[in-house]
Amino acid sequence: GNSVTQMEGPVTLSEEAFLTINCTYTATGYPSLFWYVQYPGEGLQLLLKATKADDKGSNKGFEATYRKETTSFHLEKGSVQVSDSAVYFCALRNNQGGKLIFGQGTELSVKP
Amino acid sequence: NAGVTQTPKFQVLKTGQSMTLQCAQDMNHNSMYWYRQDPGMGLRLIYYSASEGTTDKGEVPNGYNVSRLNKREFSLRLESAAPSQTSVYFCASSERTSGSNEQFFGPGTRLTVL
Numbered sequence: 001g002n003s004v005t006q007m008e009g010p011v012t013l014s015e016e017a018f019l020t021i022n023c024t025y026t027a028t029g030y031p032s033l034f035w036y037v038q039y040p041g042e043g044l045q046l047l048l049k050a051t052k053a054d055d056k057g058s059n060k061g062f063e064a065t066y067r068k069e070t071t072s073f074h075l076e077k078g079s080v081q082v083s084d085s086a087v088y089f090c091a092l093r094n095n096q097g098g099k100l101i102f103g104q105g106t107e108l109s110v111k112p
Numbered sequence: 113n114a115g116v117t118q119t120p121k122f123q124v125l126k127t128g129q130s131m132t133l134q135c136a137q138d139m140n141h142n143s144m145y146w147y148r149q150d151p152g153m154g155l156r157l158i159y160y161s162a163s164e165g166t167t168d169k170g171e172v173p174n175g176y177n178v179s180r181l182n183k184r185e186f187s188l189r190l191e192s193a194a195p196s197q198t199s200v201y202f203c204a205s206s207e208r209t210s211g212s213n214e215q216f217f218g219p220g221t222r223l224t225v226l
Contacts, residue, residue, distance in 0.1 A: 004154075034214075043116070043202055043217035044155070089154060099170065100145075100215060102154040 002027045006090050006103035013080055013110050021075040021106045023064075023090035031092040033057075033066055033073040038087040038105070047075075047088070080110045114138055116218035118203050124224045125193045133188040133221050135203030141216075143209045144186035145170075146178060148199040149220075155202065161186055162209045193225045 007022040025031065032051045036044040048057030053068035062077045073090060090103040119134045137144065142163045147155040157170030159178040167178050175197060177189045186205075190197060200222050204215040 036217075041219075043219045044204075044215075045217070046214045049214070099157055099160070099209075102156075104152055104154040 002031070002092060002094060002101045004090050004092055004101055004103035006088075006106050009087075009105070009107035011106060011108050013108070015082055015110055015112050016079045017110075019075070019077040019080045019084075019108070021088055021090075021108070023073045023075065023103060025071050025073065025090075025092050027071075027092055027094060029094050030068075031094050033064070034091040034093070034100070035062070035064055035073070035075050036089040036091060036102075038089065040086070044089060080108070082110045082112055084108060085110045116203055116205055116216050118201075118218035118221050120221060121219065122222050124226065125190075126226050127194060129193050130189070130191050131193065132190075133201055133203075133223075134185070135187065135218060136185045137203075137205040137216070138184065139205060139207075139216065140183070141205040141207050142183070143206045143213075144180065145204040145206075145215065146176075146186070146188045147202045147204065148172065148197075149202060150199050158188065158201075160209070193223075195225045197223065198225045199223060 003026045034049045035047040037047045038044045048059040050057040050066035056065045064075045087105045089105045093100045116137045145160040146158040161167045161180040164183045203218040206213045206215045
């Protein structure tokens with residue numbers, strides 16, 4: 001079945017450090033891939049998405065590239081800010097109408 | 113636009129009590145969802161409604177019932193609450209269930225069952 005695996009947190013970085021949060025997936029067919037972000041006390045918000053192989057999603061300085069050969073969708077940001085502290089969820093949905101499947105989430109804490 | 117709203121924000125129940133979590137969206141979306149979020153387990157789908165008048169089970173439906181009251185509203189009912197249902201519950205909506213459609217989430221309901 002479909003599944004998503006994320007690197008375990010918490011991840012603690014200093015401001016302006018480079019961020020990578022790993023995400024790999026198992027899926028049948030050609031899923032769409034998503035990164036959602038959850039700020040403290042709030043619901044999830046879509047951060048970026050990619051719908052086919054080699055697509056790059058980007059938003060707010062974050063990027064992720066859909067790599068079919070390695071079944072990965074790693075999230076990166078060149079210079080994190082304290083305001084990026086949140087929980088990040090990788091997710092997939094099969095394009096034939098399947099449900100959205102989430103990874104377990106990775107907590108990011110950015111220190112000044 | 114308020115997006116997706118949920119009530120209540122917090123609730124404490126005793127084992128065996130019942131309650132209904134309310135969710136409404138004002139984006140004219142066809143599809144609505146209920147998730148629970150537990151530490152280290154991400155979000156798990158409880159029930160969803162692909163369109164008005166339909167509901168389907170998700171990954172963890174046991175102990176819950178849902179009602180798609182109309183296109184805007186989708187409620188989740190716990191008939192006899194158990195401590196294992198202590199969790200944060202999120203409602204979400206999307207234009208459709210398929211493909212790259214974005215899901216919009218409510219702020220959540222934090223439920224504690226004693």
